[in-house]
Amino acid sequence: xxxxxxxxxxxxxxxxxxxxxxxxxxxxxxxxxxxxxxxxxxxxxxxxxxxxxxxxxxxxxxxxxxxxxxxxxxxxxxxxxxxxxxxxxxxxxxxxxxxxxxxxxxxxxxxx
Ligand SMILES: [Zn+2]
Numbered sequence: 323x324x325x326x327x328x329x330x331x332x333x334x335x336x337x338x339x340x341x342x343x344x345x346x347x348x349x350x351x352x353x354x355x356x357x358x359x360x361x362x363x364x365x366x367x368x369x370x371x372x373x374x375x376x377x378x379x380x381x382x383x384x385x386x387x388x389x390x391x392x393x394x395x396x397x398x399x400x401x402x403x404x405x406x407x408x409x410x411x412x413x414x415x416x417x418x419x420x421x422x423x424x425x426x427x428x429x430x431x432x433x434x
Contacts (some may be wrong), residue, residue: 326348326369327358328353328431330357330360330394331375331396331399331410331422332352332355332397332399333352333355334355335351336351336354336399336400336431337349337350337351337352337383337399337400337401338350338362338364338397338398338400338407339351339397339398339400339406339407340364340367340368340407341396341397341407341434342381342396342400343368343392343396344368345367345368345392345430348365349400349407350364350365350367351364351365352364352365354364354365356391356417357421359391360393360394360395361390361391361392361393361394362391362394363389363390363391363399364389364397365389366389367389367392368389368390368391368392369387369388369389369390370387370388370389370390371385371387372386372387372388373385373386374386376416381383387418388426398413399422399431401424401426401427401429401431402413402429403424403427404424404426405426408424408425408426408427409425409426410422410423410424410431411423411425413430422429
């Protein structure tokens with residue numbers, strides 16, 4: 323998958339570190355991917371307040387906090403060994419499986 327020349331190297335449930343913006347340095351789990359926009363939502367990060375109007379029935383009026391999306395260029399996948407966000411490269415294993423590995427220490431990010 324590629325987004326405007328940028329490879330989407332993330333998957334749901336990956337742990338990522340934010341590398342710029344107001345959430346810089348924070349880590350969280352990827353909740354959802356939006357490949358078309360090259361964005362992700364990360365658990366408890368970039369929270370946005372949305373004002374909800376009551377629909378008169380089930381929904382109460384109020385403020386709802388929701389994860390706002392973050393551009394993938396602002397997050398890096400966290401390597402367990404390095405303990406921080408790293409750039410990754412791809413490697414083909416002997417059995418043909420493709421895994422993501424840490425560019426820094428060579429640790430396999432995908433648990434196979
Ligand atoms: Zn590493």
